[in-house]
Amino acid sequence: MGVYLDYNATTPMRFEAVEAMRPYLESHFGNASSGHSRGREAKRALEEAREALASALVVREKASVVFVSGGTEADNLAVKGAAWAARERGRHIVTSVVEHHAVLGACRTLETQGFDVTYLPVDTEGLIDPEGVKQSLRADTTVISLMHANNETGVICPVAEIGQLARERGIIFHTDAVQAFGRLPIDVEALGVDLLTISGHKIYGPKGIGALYVRPGVEVLPQIHGGGQEHGVRAGTENVAAAVGMACATRLTLESMPTENRRLRALRDRLEDGILGRIPGARRNGDRDQRLPNTTNISFRGIQADALMVALDLEGVEVSAGAACAAGSIEISHVLRAMGRRPEIDGGGIRFSLGAGTTEAEIERVLTLLPPLVEQIHGATLQSAGDRVRA
Template identity: 45%
Template sequence: MTRQIYMDNAATTPIKKEVLDAMMPYFTEKFGNASSVYRVGRESKKALDESREKVAKSIGAKPKEIYFTGGGSEADNWAIKGVAFANRNKGNHIITSKIEHPAVLNTCEYLEKEGFEVTYLDVDEYGLINLDELKNSIKDETILITIMFANNEIGTIQPVKEIGEIAHQKGIYFHTDAVQAIGNVAINVEELNIDMLSLSAHKIYGPKGVGALYIRQGVKVHPYMHGGAQEKSRRAGTENIPGIVGLGKAIELATNNLEEHNSKLLKLRNKLINDVMSKIDYVRLNGHPEKRLPGNVNFSFEFIEGEALLLSLDMVGIAGSSGSACSSGSLDPSHVLMAIGLPHEIAHGSLRLSLGDFNNEEDIDYVVENLGIIVNRLRQMSPLYEKVRGNA
């Protein structure tokens, strides 16, 4: 049987046993509706409150500032639309970047159709925004700045604290999509000047379909869903107690184990980068060399197509990706790689390998060995590669 190596942890992670064990009772004997007043309902309500406390503690927030959602995309939608419509009387201008997750970019495009103006900031070759450009983009009508904490494709970490400072100096709300950063970067919303923060469980070894939005007390935001009084009447619907318990346990494990997790991933990441760059020609590392997530590696290989590379890797049991899992069905080159200045032909040959807690050095060796073989084989079918070799 072909060995199976999973290196797409930025897309999703497996549920850890401790997380699943914490969730299981709430599917069976503790199945109550948290809005019910009898014992089985109170058990669910207690679990809901405990999970809210765990999420709040993990980012330095107050429990009453945490609202559970159906995932990171919902949290992004709520933060951006909620602030936009609640503060329309103050202004209609929003600032974001060109490398945001589709959950942010598509939401901003929707708001443009609703009469809002959106500025999309450029990034440099490493994927970092320019703080001076951010300052110069602010108008009297600016009501929201939404910049992701860390990029899901190239792993670059933005200067979040400085962005928050700029926003607050101008009385503007600052939202950050921290779906990739949670469990990989120490986060304190007070110290980092964050007004709203989106996170998701399935990126940190928790269940899919559950996330959270931090909303700083006092931020004016419209409810996302109308109905019952759940989540302080801001997000109606019966709470997904098993999922929320899973999120609470997952984020507790992730933040309590942050230093050990990062130390391991940094060692593996650096080995992977060094081995690939030293053994394969015509390869580029995308993203910032230092200001990046500990488990993120993004390469561009010249003279090959990323889709052929992914399929070939899958045949030898290696799971990677070419970019965002939410847009992997698209044949267009990554908007992130285009934004950092890569030409189409190089952007098409990209590979993201994102490491996790269950990877080890043997996995790295297996991937590097097979990657070298596959890249060489695919290049043999490229007339352009043969021409370059002939001129070398």
């Protein structure tokens, strides 16, 4: 079996979640909008799943949880839906340069529709400065969207501090908590958020399901039109089986979170310290302390991240590369570039994200494999450069 260290990309489904879904894929297949007994059974299961997620987010009203197809749809509904709903008050939105592409794409679309967007910078450790957020606000600012934890580096945003600032100004505050949910305690009241995104497949649940928390009194305009499902916010027949699976996975993940976080942090630190101590030129990307317990992102000087990712994959180790090779040149991810990393030196970053299946033996295997692979790729790079010079 291979070594899977890409849990920030997706997670395997828990057996219990699969079993919880099974009846709603087979005998209890009714449409939750139907008035007959099978439809009522589906509706009951859907509302129980909604209530479970509301409880997980410490939400008082379960109706505040809107089921959608995943994190990307939830981000689009939050950013575009809130911006359009508040357009009479203003058309200025604040976000950051390191957001997920779902948020950045939504913001760029809004820019083509007459909205003004401020993209906040981060420091070299990937941290957002709350004072910078404050200084960016204007009289016509209506929406702030900042992710709770970065998907590439794991760096955590000071959401509660920014939430208080937004509430004082009457500004709608959205946070993408897809990576944070199940890894950090989340209380929407304590965070001061109006809109919050979560996803099923990041917490050992099914793909194709996510949810958006919408604070009571906050208006978001639907981005999908049709029936009146999800309290008129998101049209379309509800995916009852996936909602049930997500609720089950959420419960189990949160129950094990304190113990699992301690275990993963120890394994992550062992991996990170081993790499930084054994490989010259290796560099951590992201703040050491303010980050998720399961994530480390490391650059290797002079090494293309995608080349190292492929080499690891051939050895049975699955990771993610924060770089893409285009026309012979390296273009590092927008997150690392925003942190001041240079492609010609840092070569992108390798994200190691640990999860429930990660073992100490797997970490030791990676630490054994990495140094010779890095040396091999570095040697090949130097040979290629020499050949080009001679040519």
